[in-house]
Amino acid sequence: MKHLSLATVFLFLFSVCAMPVLAADTFDLVIPLPLTGKQAKFGEIMKRSYEMAAEEINAKGGVKGKKLALSFEDSAGKPETARAIVEKLIDVKKQPVIVGEYTSACAKAVAAVAEERKTPYLVVASADDAITKQNYKYVFRQNQVNDHYADAFTSFLKEVVKPKTMAILYESSAFGTSGSEAMERDAKKIGAQVVLNEKFETGAIDFKPLLSKVKAAQPEVIYSVSYANEAQLLMKQIKELRIDAKLFAGGAAGFAIPEFIEGAKDASEYVVSATLWTPQLKYPGTKEFAEKYKAKHKDYPSYHGASAYAAIYVTADALTRAKDWTQDGIRDALKATDLKTAFGPVKFEDKEGYQNQNFAETLAIQVQKGEFETIWPKNHASKPYVYPVPSWKERR
Amino acid sequence: MSSVNLEVLLQTLISGVLLGGLYALIALGMTIIMGVMKIINLAHGELMMVGMYIAFVLFSWLHIDPYLSVFIAAPALFVLGVGLQKFLINPVMKVDAILPENQVILTVGIGMVLANLATIIFQSDYLQTPVSYATKAWYLTDLWKGAPLELSLSFPWSVSFTIAVLITACLWFFLAKTDTGKSIRATAQDLDAALLMGVNVERMRVITFGLGSALVGAAGCLFIPIYYIYPDIGGQFTLISFVITILGGLGSTVGAILGGLILGLFESLTATYIGMGWAPVGRFMIFVAVLIFIPGGVASLLRSRKFGK
Numbered sequence: 006m007k008h009l010s011l012a013t014v015f016l017f018l019f020s021v022c023a024m025p026v027l028a029a030d031t032f033d034l035v036i037p038l039p040l041t042g043k044q045a046k047f048g049e050i051m052k053r054s055y056e057m058a059a060e061e062i063n064a065k066g067g068v069k070g071k072k073l074a075l076s077f078e079d080s081a082g083k084p085e086t087a088r089a090i091v092e093k094l095i096d097v098k099k100q101p102v103i104v105g106e107y108t109s110a111c112a113k114a115v116a117a118v119a120e121e122r123k124t125p126y127l128v129v130a131s132a133d134d135a136i137t138k139q140n141y142k143y144v145f146r147q148n149q150v151n152d153h154y155a156d157a158f159t160s161f162l163k164e165v166v167k168p169k170t171m172a173i174l175y176e177s178s179a180f181g182t183s184g185s186e187a188m189e190r191d192a193k194k195i196g197a198q199v200v201l202n203e204k205f206e207t208g209a210i211d212f213k214p215l216l217s218k219v220k221a222a223q224p225e226v227i228y229s230v231s232y233a234n235e236a237q238l239l240m241k242q243i244k245e246l247r248i249d250a251k252l253f254a255g256g257a258a259g260f261a262i263p264e265f266i267e268g269a270k271d272a273s274e275y276v277v278s279a280t281l282w283t284p285q286l287k288y289p290g291t292k293e294f295a296e297k298y299k300a301k302h303k304d305y306p307s308y309h310g311a312s313a314y315a316a317i318y319v320t321a322d323a324l325t326r327a328k329d330w331t332q333d334g335i336r337d338a339l340k341a342t343d344l345k346t347a348f349g350p351v352k353f354e355d356k357e358g359y360q361n362q363n364f365a366e367t368l369a370i371q372v373q374k375g376e377f378e379t380i381w382p383k384n385h386a387s388k389p390y391v392y393p394v395p396s397w398k399e400r401r
Numbered sequence: 402m403s404s405v406n407l408e409v410l411l412q413t414l415i416s417g418v419l420l421g422g423l424y425a426l427i428a429l430g431m432t433i434i435m436g437v438m439k440i441i442n443l444a445h446g447e448l449m450m451v452g453m454y455i456a457f458v459l460f461s462w463l464h465i466d467p468y469l470s471v472f473i474a475a476p477a478l479f480v481l482g483v484g485l486q487k488f489l490i491n492p493v494m495k496v497d498a499i500l501p502e503n504q505v506i507l508t509v510g511i512g513m514v515l516a517n518l519a520t521i522i523f524q525s526d527y528l529q530t531p532v533s534y535a536t537k538a539w540y541l542t543d544l545w546k547g548a549p550l551e552l553s554l555s556f557p558w559s560v561s562f563t564i565a566v567l568i569t570a571c572l573w574f575f576l577a578k579t580d581t582g583k584s585i586r587a588t589a590q591d592l593d594a595a596l597l598m599g600v601n602v603e604r605m606r607v608i609t610f611g612l613g614s615a616l617v618g619a620a621g622c623l624f625i626p627i628y629y630i631y632p633d634i635g636g637q638f639t640l641i642s643f644v645i646t647i648l649g650g651l652g653s654t655v656g657a658i659l660g661g662l663i664l665g666l667f668e669s670l671t672a673t674y675i676g677m678g679w680a681p682v683g684r685f686m687i688f689v690a691v692l693i694f695i696p697g698g699v700a701s702l703l704r705s706r707k708f709g710k
Contacts, residue, residue, distance in 0.1 A: 042633055045525030177678045204678030208637055210628055211420045213555075214672035217412040221405045234527055234629050245538045245555050246412070268529050268629070272536050 031074040032067075032324065034059075035098065036105040037090045037115065039082035043207070046233055046264065047107050050306055051129065051313035052077055055104075057297065058317035068324045073317070080106065084114035091115045095122045102127070102323075102335045104316055107309070109133030109151075109179040116144045125336040129316045130309045132257075133179045134187075137362045143332075145339050145353050145361040147319060148312050149281050151183040152190075154257055157367040158279035159191040161381040162226070165392055166252055172201040172224035174215065174239065176231040184230035184256045200224050209235065212242045220248045230256040237268035244272040244397055251393040252277060262307040266375055275394040277371045282308035282348055283379045285387040286368075290347035305377075308348075315348035408550045413673040414666070419558045421665020423623060425658045426565040427638055428645035429572065430616035436589035436652030437609040440504045444485075444512035445642055446635030448614045451515060452478055452621025453630045454523065460530040460625075467530050468560060471568075471622045475615040482614025485511060486607045512635060519632035529629045532557065561623040568619055569658060572612075576654065585609055589652060617642075644688045650698025659699045663687075 036055060039048040059073045067073060078094075080087035087106055094100045095118070103119050103126040106112045112131030119126035120141045128136055128146040132154060137146045149156075162168060171192050175185035185202060192199050200222045203215055216239075219227060227250045229239055236259030243253065253276045259265060260278035269276075284295030284305045294314055298306045306314075319342055324330065327338035340361065344351045353361040369381035371390055378388035431445045442448075455474040459465040465473075493507050500506065537556035541548045576582040587595040588605045596602050617638075645664055649656030664684065671683045691698060 041520050041525040043631065045631070046527055049524075049526070203676060205672075206678060206680050209677065209680070210624075211416050211669065211672075212677070213416040214413045214669040215677045217409045217416075218673055221409045237529075237629075241536045242555075244536045246553050247538075247540065247551070264527065267531070268527075270531060270535065 030071060032071045032330075033074045033076070033098070033100065034102070034104065034320070035076050035078055035090075035094050035100060037078045037080045037087050037094075037103075037111075038105050039107050039111070040077065040079040042081035042083070044082040044107050044232065046262070047130070047307075047309050048079075048082075050262070050310040051105075051107065053302060054294075054298065054306060054310035054314040055317055057294070057301075058314045062317065062321050068321045073321065075317075080111055082108050082111060084108075084110045087111040088114040088118055091118045091126075095119070095124050101125075101330055101332045102320060102339075104320055105129060106131060109136065109183070112136055113179070116141060119143050122332075123336075124332045125339050127316055127320060127339065130312045131180075133183050134359075135183075137359045140360060142360070143336055145363075146359075147316055147348070147351055147363050147365075148308075149365045149367055150359065150362065151180065152187045153364070154184065154281070154367060155188060155191060155279040157381050158254065158256075158277065158369045159195065161277070161369045161390070162191075162197070163195045165381075165390065166226060167195075168197045168225040168251070170200045170222075170224045171197045171226045171228060172203075172219050172222060173199055174201075174203050174205060174219070174227070174229040174231075176207050176235055177204050178207060178232070180232070180258065181230045188228055188230070188256065197226070205231075205235070207232070207235065209238075212239055213246060216242055216246050216248060220246060224250060226250060226252045226254060228254045228256065229260070231259045233259040233262060233264055234268075236260045236265055237273075240265075240269040240272040240276060247397040249396040253394065254278065257281065257308070261370065261377070262309075263304045263377075266372055266377070271400070273372045274375070274400070275372060275391055277369055277380070277390075280308055280368050280370050281365060282311040283368055283370055283377060283385075283387075285379045286349070286385060288347060288349050289345055294347040311348045315346035315351065318346050319344055319351050404549055408552065409673060411550065411552055413669045415552065415554060417666035417669030418662065419555075419562045419665070420669060421662035422562040422565045423620065423661075424641060424645060424665050425661025426568060426620045426623070427617055428642040428649065428657045428661050429569065429654060430613035430620070431639075431642040432646050432649060432652055432654060432657040433585070433589075433609055433616075434613040435646055436654075437585060438490075438504070438606055439652075440502065440508070441643065441646070442508045442610075442613065443505060443639055443643075444508040444515065444635075445613075445617055446637065446639030447512040447515040448478060448482070448635075449617045449621040449624075449638050450519060450630065450632065450635045451481065452618030453625050453634070454519060455618070456622040456625045457528050457530055457630060460532075467532065467622050467625045468564065471564065471619045474622045475619040478618030479611040479615040482611035483607050485614070486610035490610065491603065491606065512639070516632050516635055523632060525632055527629050527631050530625050532626050535626060555627075557626040561627060564623055565620070568616065572616065573654070581605075581608060585612075641684075644684055647688060648691050648698055650700030653698065653700030653703075655703065656698050656700035659703075663699070 059075045063072045078090045106115050109131045112128050120143050125143045130148050132151040134150045134152045173185050173188050175181035255278040257279050261280040266273045322344050323338040327334040349365045351363050370377045371380045379385050380390040434442045452474045456467045456470040459470040493504050534556050538553045541552040584600045585605050645660040649660030668680045671679050
């Protein structure tokens with residue numbers, strides 16, 4: 006018992022002494038993100054990108070003379086874990102700004118904690134509309150919202166495809182559900198009839214029963230919203246069942262990362278996806294970031310990476326401009342952000358019922374010869390689009 | 402019924418049977434362990450995960466086809482299972498504990514250790530074996546030009562299903578015809594009687610746990626060409642085999658096979674006619690319904706039929 010209390014006193018003293026010493030020449034930023042579990046792939050892309058941005062900033066002298074010291078906490082994509090991590094960061098570590106998380110469910114949980122404790126939180130890649138629609142003052146979102154994810158894709162549909170019928174398949178997650186609702190509204194706007202709107206379970210093995218139903222409904226466009234694995238399984242099984250449509254499409258996430266092409270192989274060919282960013286964009290710094298990432302990790306980053314990379318720049322920029330490094334000081338600086346990043350221009354606005362939301366331009370990409378090519382809008386296009394896509398029988 | 406509807410129905414049934422066959426193989430391992438040891442092995446899915454990683458490593462390093470790695474993964478898992486039983490579960494069975502089911506809790510712990518080891522070794526990446534035949538399928542209209550319906554049969558799914566059936570047949574032969582198999586069945590039926598008849602019960606437990614692990618390891622190899630792996634994949638398969646084991650009637654092999662097929666067909670039909678999002682709901686509705694209405698599972702129905710009760 007004596008030992009225990011002595012140890013506690015030492016620990017306490019140590020932690021009290023250690024904190025200000027460490028804080029002297031660095032700014033510690035702990036980022037919660039999924040490093041294990043189903044969303045680990047996205048977490049990894051983002052972690053690498055956060056680190057690249059911090060290295061670059063530190064090489065140029067850091068923020069107001071202090072180096073950014075990043076570290077990461079694994080939330081495993083579980084909202085309760087994410088919440089606990091952030092509570093600890095704010096209450097114990099007194100971190101004045103929170104950046105990170107990936108899934109919408111986690112970001113929602115973190116946003117609630119941050120707002121409650123009046124700590125600014127920068128959402129990097131979580132799409133659920135509701136996150137910035139709750140009159141939160143301290144929650145900022147850099148990526149586009151789900152409702153607008155498919156803007157470029159919808160304009161592609163409207164101007165090129167002009168579909169009469171459409172099937173929507175979506176994963177039973179916050180992201181999948183809000184994505185399908187957005188597409189349903191968009192379909193109505195462009196005059197397409199949604200003949201089938203089906204939810205599927207995350208982790209499902211066999212999509213063929215669902216797909217036979219899609220086949221029977223004969224939609225002109227098949228649009229799916231899901232994370233990584235289901236996207237690949239869906240396209241593989243669509244090929245297996247030889248379901249022909251004029252266009253196969255996906256709503257970002259699982260359809261817009263390199264693993265989609267690696268996993269689904271030839272079944273991924275000609276699939277169009279909405280996305281928020283591509284390495285082919287003409288923003289300053291985009292190409293440099295993409296090439297540097299590829300040189301280091303052998304693949305181009307997805308928009309998750311670009312957004313994470315830019316988020317560190319946005320945070321550093323806010324820290325530079327903030328009058329003091331308190332929670333409110335950083336919040337006010339974030340609010341005034343107007344920065345050109347590799348992810349695109351970042352500016353937090355209040356409009357359409359959203360607060361502190363960055364309305365970034367979205368794009369449509371298509372897999373052509375095993376590579377993602379930007380096809381829409383035309384000013385960003387790297388290759389002309391292929392439409393209608395050849396039937397499975399013709400492709401052999 | 403129009404031809405389109407018929408096509409959807411037939412395609413759904415094909416999917417259901419193929420999926421059910423694979424489910425049955427996963428659940429068989431859990432079932433025989435349940436039968437002999439009277440415990441639910443909650444590390445079952447994690448053992449399958451180990452089998453899948455073995456197949457993955459063999460494929461990516463030595464380019465061994467996942468189907469051939471059944472012959473490597475199954476013995477490897479047998480050894481792992483024997484080790485687990487001998488050095489972890491048997492000692493715990495001998496200890497008097499506050500909880501009577503402390504072996505079950507031990508299996509949960511084993512599962513967690515395996516999953517976390519896999520996370521350390523392989524990271525939590527989603528891994529696949531990109532086999533060349535992944536999307537190969539046979540089409541009715543290719544085989545028979547004038548076919549009124551278009552049905553397709555996936556190549557990897559059919560191969561996995563066929564191997565699952567073969568493995569099940571071998572298991573049946575082993576249990577019905579060999580001495581060791583008979584001793585295992587005797588232990589499952591009546592532990593004390595088997596003990597009195599000179600069956601080395603402890604050894605049978607070790608063999609059974611090894612056998613159950615080998616079966617699910619083989620199932621892992623059959624799943625890898627059509628699915629993907631990540632370290633936390635075990636849980637969902639533990640859950641599926643748990644439901645099937647209950648549905649089949651705790652410890653009955655025939656029950657497990659039928660239970661697997663029923664669950665596969667049920668899930669496919671739900672996906673087509675109600676909605677794929679309902680599959681997990683349906684799975685647990687079956688689970689609860691079986692517990693309430695036929696607590697002995699499918700096996701008890703078969704038995705009462707046979708004896709004209």
